[in-house]
Each structure stands twice: as C-alpha cells, then as structure tokens.
Amino acid sequence: MNGRLLWLTAASFFFYGWWDWRFIFLIVFSGLIDFYAVLAMQKSPQYKKLFLIISVIGNIGSLSVFKYWSFIAENIDTLIGLSGGQSLLSQTPGLFLITPIGISFYTFQSMSYTIDAYRNKLKPTNNLLHFFAYLSMFPQLVAGPIVRAKTMLPQLLQTNKVSKDERWHGFQLIVRGYFKKMVIADNLAPLVVTAFSSAELNQSSLYWWGTSVAFALQIYCDFAGYSDIARGLSKWMGYNFPDNFNHPYISTSLREFWTRWHISLSTWFKDYLYIPLGGGRVSKVRSHINLWITMLVSGLWHGAAWTYVIWGAIHAFFSSVERITNWPEKLSKNTATKIVAWFFVTLQVLVAWIFFRANSVGQAWEIVKIMFSFVGDFNLGWGLNGTIFILIIVLRELAVVTLPEKQFKNVKPIPEMLFYAMLITLIIYFRGEGSEFIYFQF
Structure with a gap:
C-alpha cells in the first residue's frame, strides 16, 4: 500500500x-501543519482547540502572505495615506507578488482535515504518505473540486479494480469536460476579453448584457469542464470525486443557485463557516449577518480585489432580500411564475458577474450603469461564432430542464458512442485559441 501511496x-x-517547483514546499508546509496538528490532538486531547487554532492560523497565514499580501498592503498604504502618513508596504518585492496556483483549493482541503478531526467526524491517519496522497491528488489539486478528507482517505486505502462501466463513465466525463472548456469556454473567451480590455467602454446596453451572458457561460463551462475532467480521471484511477456543478443557470432562487454552483466550495463554507457562526438557528438579524460574512469571505476567497468582495456582497444582498420576502417560493406555483423567478435570479447573477470579471470597481460600475441605461445599438457583441457556441450550451441546459432524466439513461450504446465521437471531432476542429483555466488563479 505504501508503494502505491x-x-x-x-x-x-x-x-x-x-509549473513552479518552489511552491511544492508550500503545499508540504501546509500539509505538515495539519497532519501534525491532528496527531497532537490525539496525543493531547485537552489541547485540541489550541492545535486547531495553530492549524487555522498556519493555513490562513499562508494564504495571506502568498495570495493577499499585495491587497492587504495596498489597502494599508491607502488608509495611512488618508491619515496623512506614508507607507511603502505595497512595494514589497519578491515571492509575495506571485500567487501559487491552486493555493486556495488545497489550503481549504487541508483545513477540512484538521477541523473534521477536531469535531471527531473522521478517523485520522497516522501515515504521512496516506495524508499527502489525499492532499496532493493531482486531478483536482489546482482547481477542485475540494474533496473532504473523510470522503477521500478511506478510498485511498482500497485497491479498487476499475470496472468497464467506470472506465466508460470516466471517458464520458473527460470528453464532456474538454468540450465545455475547449469548444465553448475558449471560443467565448475572446469576446469577453475584448469587451473588458477595450480602452473605451462600448456604450450599448445590449452589448454589455450580451457580454455578461457570454462570461456567465464561459466561466461555467471553463470551471465545470475542469471539474468533469478531474472527476473522469479519478474514475479511471478507481476513486470518486463529488460532483461540483449541477446546471446552476436553471435555478429559480439564489439559494438554489448556490446548491448547484461550485458545490464543493459552497458546502465547505456552509459547514465550516456559516453553521459554526450560528447559521439560521439564531435570530433573524444574526442569521443575515452570518449570511453576509459567509458571502463576503467567499468573494475574498476568489481573489484579492474589491471586485470579488462586491460580487459576494451582491449575492449576500439579494439572498437577504430573498429570505425576507420569500419571493421565489411565492413564484413557484406554476410554470409561468417559475419562469419569472428564473428570469430575476438570472438577472441578479449576470449583474454580479460583471463585478467578478471587471478589471476594477470603477469599470464595473460604469458597465452596470450602461446596462441599465438601455441605450445604444442593437448589438449583443457575440458575432456568428459566439452566437453558435452560446446557443449550443443554452440548448443543452434547456434539454436538462425539459427532458426526463430516464430518456438520457436509456440512450442506446451505438448512438451514444457516435455522440461522443462527434464531441471529440468538435474538440479537435472547433476548439478555441486556448487559455488557462480561469480558476487556476484562485
């Protein structure tokens, strides 16, 4: 077993x-903190909380130094400057200006091990190789899904023979993942990059609504594509990773959206931040505060910029309104009102995506003002190619809503093989220019 691990x-x-061999030491450092913190909890249970605090400080400290240092330093400089002083923290040179790829993913994954051990929700391992095989598992190492230790550690102790069905399922996931990434996301990427990098913003409202739709589908296919590939590779290796996306853009409430989007992260924040804060079991005011804290931290997790924080704040605001008014439930009585609910949820998500993607808060505000001014030419900005790729993914999502699941499961083997052969052909001949996965930066 040790040889395999x-x-x-x-x-x-x-x-x-x-990518950069130096950052291997960072993941080793993060892992060693949590591995030995849990061993110390076992040997000295009376100090469990102390060792948990050490683990959390070590991981959050690592994130702060390597991912948030510039952001923290710039804001400190700004505050000192407003008070009449002078600080040069933001000019600190060197390694601190480089964000290690996937640091947020493996840090959260490692912390879940310590927290679950503290809560007695998993059986810790005393084998260092066992722990690092879990923490550094390459298919999901740099962009998730975030796999919990209590799910993965037992799997690593088993030597599973991969069945024919599992190999086929893994193949399906991998092909679908590459199709989402290379055909859809990579072909939409130039449209989005052009829109946000132009020296002067396009003054057409419809153009920016179209750009927001393009980015929403780009980031979905980009990230869900990676997750599918990771899950497919894990199938071939004899392991099971959790599903990370479940058609989020068919949601009729923001609450539903967050049960379908980046599931491994949203459940992580729910289990390790929102519920420990009191969740919804406290007063209404306190439950809203807990919601806001969770969403703001979620925004900051995505990146060291105020645009991400505001993105989280927008989701928090509309989620609070949703809780107070309970409007999605009131509109869930029939198909027509569900479509209305879907429209308003999608509208909220699209506006929030502008802040997520914008280069600055100022740019985001200007774009949103243009979107709601309803002026300019009738120009979605997609072009023929963009329209085709957006139509493909929209029709795919509509099929999920309108066709019963059993119709997908009853597809005959030969047509199914032809379908995946077609996807592979499209991947080869209709792929985009190619770009790194969006969530590599997080």
Whole structure:
C-alpha cells in the first residue's frame, strides 16, 4: 500500500512542480501543519482547540502572505495615506507578488482535515504518505473540486479494480469536460476579453448584457469542464470525486443557485463557516449577518480585489432580500411564475458577474450603469461564432430542464458512442485559441 501511496504523492508533486517547483514546499508546509496538528490532538486531547487554532492560523497565514499580501498592503498604504502618513508596504518585492496556483483549493482541503478531526467526524491517519496522497491528488489539486478528507482517505486505502462501466463513465466525463472548456469556454473567451480590455467602454446596453451572458457561460463551462475532467480521471484511477456543478443557470432562487454552483466550495463554507457562526438557528438579524460574512469571505476567497468582495456582497444582498420576502417560493406555483423567478435570479447573477470579471470597481460600475441605461445599438457583441457556441450550451441546459432524466439513461450504446465521437471531432476542429483555466488563479 505504501508503494502505491508514494507513487500517487510523487506523481502529484511532479505535476504541481512542473509549473513552479518552489511552491511544492508550500503545499508540504501546509500539509505538515495539519497532519501534525491532528496527531497532537490525539496525543493531547485537552489541547485540541489550541492545535486547531495553530492549524487555522498556519493555513490562513499562508494564504495571506502568498495570495493577499499585495491587497492587504495596498489597502494599508491607502488608509495611512488618508491619515496623512506614508507607507511603502505595497512595494514589497519578491515571492509575495506571485500567487501559487491552486493555493486556495488545497489550503481549504487541508483545513477540512484538521477541523473534521477536531469535531471527531473522521478517523485520522497516522501515515504521512496516506495524508499527502489525499492532499496532493493531482486531478483536482489546482482547481477542485475540494474533496473532504473523510470522503477521500478511506478510498485511498482500497485497491479498487476499475470496472468497464467506470472506465466508460470516466471517458464520458473527460470528453464532456474538454468540450465545455475547449469548444465553448475558449471560443467565448475572446469576446469577453475584448469587451473588458477595450480602452473605451462600448456604450450599448445590449452589448454589455450580451457580454455578461457570454462570461456567465464561459466561466461555467471553463470551471465545470475542469471539474468533469478531474472527476473522469479519478474514475479511471478507481476513486470518486463529488460532483461540483449541477446546471446552476436553471435555478429559480439564489439559494438554489448556490446548491448547484461550485458545490464543493459552497458546502465547505456552509459547514465550516456559516453553521459554526450560528447559521439560521439564531435570530433573524444574526442569521443575515452570518449570511453576509459567509458571502463576503467567499468573494475574498476568489481573489484579492474589491471586485470579488462586491460580487459576494451582491449575492449576500439579494439572498437577504430573498429570505425576507420569500419571493421565489411565492413564484413557484406554476410554470409561468417559475419562469419569472428564473428570469430575476438570472438577472441578479449576470449583474454580479460583471463585478467578478471587471478589471476594477470603477469599470464595473460604469458597465452596470450602461446596462441599465438601455441605450445604444442593437448589438449583443457575440458575432456568428459566439452566437453558435452560446446557443449550443443554452440548448443543452434547456434539454436538462425539459427532458426526463430516464430518456438520457436509456440512450442506446451505438448512438451514444457516435455522440461522443462527434464531441471529440468538435474538440479537435472547433476548439478555441486556448487559455488557462480561469480558476487556476484562485
């Protein structure tokens, strides 16, 4: 068993180190803190809370230094400048200006091990190779899904023979993932990049609504595509990763949206932040405060910029309104009102995506003002190619809503093989220019 665990760990470290070997030491550092913190909890249970605090400080501190240092320093400089002083923290040179790829993912994954051990929700491992095989598992190392230790550690102790059905399922996931990324996301990327990088903003309202739709589908196909590929590879290896996306853009409430979008992260925040704060079991005011804290931290998790914080604040605001008015439930009585609910939820999500993607808060505000001014030419900005790729993914999502699940499961083997052969052909001949996965930066 140790030989297999050593091979998994070494291969994963090689995979991660190929980008920048120096940051292998960072994931090792993060992992060692949590591994030995849990061992210390077992040996000295009376100090469990102390070791948990050490683990959390170590991980959050690592994130703060490598991911948020520039953001923190710039804001400190701004505050000192407003008070008449002078600070040069933001000019600190060196490694602190480089964000290690996937640091937010493996840090949260490692912390879940310590927290679950503290709560007695998992059986800790005393085998360092066992732990690092879990923490550094290469398919999901740099962009998720965030796999809990209590789910993955037992799987790593088993030597599962991969069945024919599992190989086929893994193949399906991988092909669908590459199709989402290379055909849809990579073909939409130039439209979005052009819109947000132009020296002067397009003054057409419809153009920016179209751009927001394009980005919403780009980031969905980009991230869901990676998750599908990771899950498919895990199937081939004999393991099971959790599903990370479940058609989020068919949601009729923001609450539903967050049960369908980036599921592994939203459940992580729910279990390790929102519920410990009191969740919805406290007073109404306090439950809204808990919601806001969770969403703001979620925004900051995505990036060291105020645009991400505001993105989280927008979701928090509309979620609070949703709770207070209970309007989605009031509109869930029939198909027509559900469509109305879907429209308003989609509208909220699209506006929030502008802040997520914009280069600055100022740019985001200007774009939103243009969107709601309802002026300019009738120009979605998609072009023929963009329209085709957007139509493909929209029709796919509509099929999920309108066709019963059993119709998908009853597809005959030969037509199914032809379908995936067609997807592979499209991946080869209709792929976009190619760009790194969006969530690599997080």
